[in-house]
Amino acid sequence: MSATIASNLVAGERLTGGAGSVRHNINPATGQPISEAPLSNTDAAERAVQAARAAYPEWAATPVGDRVQPLFRYKQILEANVDELAKIIVAEHGKTTAEAIGSVRRGIDCIEFAAGAPALTMGRTLPQIAVSSSFCRTQDEGGVGIDSQIDRVPVGVCVGITPFNFPVMVPMWMWPMAVACGNTFVLKPSEKDPLSSIRATEMAHDAGIPKGVLNLVQGGPDVVNHLIKHPEVDAVSFVGSTRAGEYIYKTAAAHGKRVQCMCGAKNHSIIMPDANRGAAIDGVLGSAFGNSGQRCLAGSVVVCVGDSADWLIPGLVEAASAIKVDRGDAPGCGMGPMQDMEGKERVHEAIEKGVEQGATLVLDGRQHQMPSCGCFVGPTIFDHARPGMFIVDEEIFGPVLTIIRANDLEDAIEMVNKSRYGNMAVIFTDSGNAARKFKSTIGAGMLGINVGVPAPMAAFPFSGWKQSFYGDLHANGEDGVRFFTRSKVTVARWL
Numbered sequence: 001m002s003a004t005i006a007s008n009l010v011a012g013e014r015l016t017g018g019a020g021s022v023r024h025n026i027n028p029a030t031g032q033p034i035s036e037a038p039l040s041n042t043d044a045a046e047r048a049v050q051a052a053r054a055a056y057p058e059w060a061a062t063p064v065g066d067r068v069q070p071l072f073r074y075k076q077i078l079e080a081n082v083d084e085l086a087k088i089i090v091a092e093h094g095k096t097t098a099e100a101i102g103s104v105r106r107g108i109d110c111i112e113f114a115a116g117a118p119a120l121t122m123g124r125t126l127p128q129i130a131v132s133s134s135f136c137r138t139q140d141e142g143g144v145g146i147d148s149q150i151d152r153v154p155v156g157v158c159v160g161i162t163p164f165n166f167p168v169m170v171p172m173w174m175w176p177m178a179v180a181c182g183n184t185f186v187l188k189p190s191e192k193d194p195l196s197s198i199r200a201t202e203m204a205h206d207a208g209i210p211k212g213v214l215n216l217v218q219g220g221p222d223v224v225n226h227l228i229k230h231p232e233v234d235a236v237s238f239v240g241s242t243r244a245g246e247y248i249y250k251t252a253a254a255h256g257k258r259v260q261c262m263c264g265a266k267n268h269s270i271i272m273p274d275a276n277r278g279a280a281i282d283g284v285l286g287s288a289f290g291n292s293g294q295r296c297l298a299g300s301v302v303v304c305v306g307d308s309a310d311w312l313i314p315g316l317v318e319a320a321s322a323i324k325v326d327r328g329d330a331p332g333c334g335m336g337p338m339q340d341m342e343g344k345e346r347v348h349e350a351i352e353k354g355v356e357q358g359a360t361l362v363l364d365g366r367q368h369q370m371p372s373c374g375c376f377v378g379p380t381i382f383d384h385a386r387p388g389m390f391i392v393d394e395e396i397f398g399p400v401l402t403i404i405r406a407n408d409l410e411d412a413i414e415m416v417n418k419s420r421y422g423n424m425a426v427i428f429t430d431s432g433n434a435a436r437k438f439k440s441t442i443g444a445g446m447l448g449i450n451v452g453v454p455a456p457m458a459a460f461p462f463s464g465w466k467q468s469f470y471g472d473l474h475a476n477g478e479d480g481v482r483f484f485t486r487s488k489v490t491v492a493r494w495l
């Protein structure tokens, strides 16, 4: 089977080739070649920035009501073609078909929200903020009224750098709102699964997003560096690992860009003894093993309070053992492979470290019944782990669930708050008092109460804290609107 060469889309033109190295990607379920992504074609990146800059003045001047019309059409196109996109996602990422369809639907939510830009980007006015008595009229004659007004205006050329784990959804956290606000955009998707975002971008052009307004350029760190240091780029939105995000935040900010970086995570689920057992087992299972654990909102550490471990662990082991691990489009598949061989090796290494450091391996995903080809690893569960161990502290980004134990809620909250990450935390409890204490003292930005994954919703900011986020304004919701607009304040008097 031959691999598809991942193209760039610059001002609507498909560009392939160019100098530099290439990443060879496989279908992670079969091990067969699927795509080749150019890594360092900075010429294409340069052309994409120039195309976005050239398209900017006319697009920024287009009435917002006209700018959002293609988004309404795009939503319809995506809904009609969700299966086509899901097939590409399954083939190059390995998700199950249901997960792939779900991820496109969450992307559509972002388009719907961005289509509300006429209301979302409205300014505010405070008339008669002061009275001036100079020049024409005296105070006695009423003076001259001074009005103050704030407008939200576009930022300019925006760049989006995205990870492999949601190749269609994550770009939609960025560009629909950016272009609805009047900016032009250059998307740099992950080099690990570049095909889905090419197809999704072509569909956006079919919907009428002008071609220079949305550009796509393939590449790795060389291309990212070209984009984030470029004098014609005004804002950079990044989603990916903490290591890359911290670097991109510092470098782009040092080059004068507005930056938001949504980064890595190690998320905790606290299980209280009074929790609804079925809901807790289901919630933890979905959170830890959904998308094969390759989610920034994977609840990969469970903190069992009191005797909750006595019923939680047997329930989890039984349910996880029954998950069908197979290619994502196989009937009844509950968990697909890791996205690439490096991912599979990373998980194997993490399991070895967990054993070496003394945690108890209660379910070994290496022994799960699953296809022998490709990048498969089954659900893995460790018990009796402790903070300080690799499997407790570090993001594995795979189907490894680690259980630690706490005496009481205070103890559990203290353990969670020691994490250097703060993307998400969850509690399962029947007690309003415990839930309230959790909500008010936990150091994370996305909280779940009896919900396994408090997933990002288009209307709310995705609020990671600590080393899960660098910047000020998050993606989505009101933060997204503010990130992709500048405020302009006018104070006026008419003499």
Ligand code: NAD
Pocket (backbone or CB within 6 Å): 161, 162, 163, 164, 165, 170, 188, 189, 190, 191, 219, 220, 221, 222, 224, 225, 239, 240, 241, 242, 244, 245, 247, 248, 262, 263, 264, 265, 295, 296, 395, 397, 423, 462, 464, 468
């Ligand atoms: P990654 O950081 O390896 O890659 C993300 C993007 O950054 C890619 O486009 C890549 O080309 C680029 N990149 C990577 N290293 C770079 C470098 N040294 N210099 C410049 N650019 C670089 O991340 P990934 O493996 O694709 O995705 C998994 C990570 O993303 C996990 O850590 C996960 O938690 C995180 N993630 C976070 C969120 C969130 O909202 N917080 C959402 C999804 C994924």
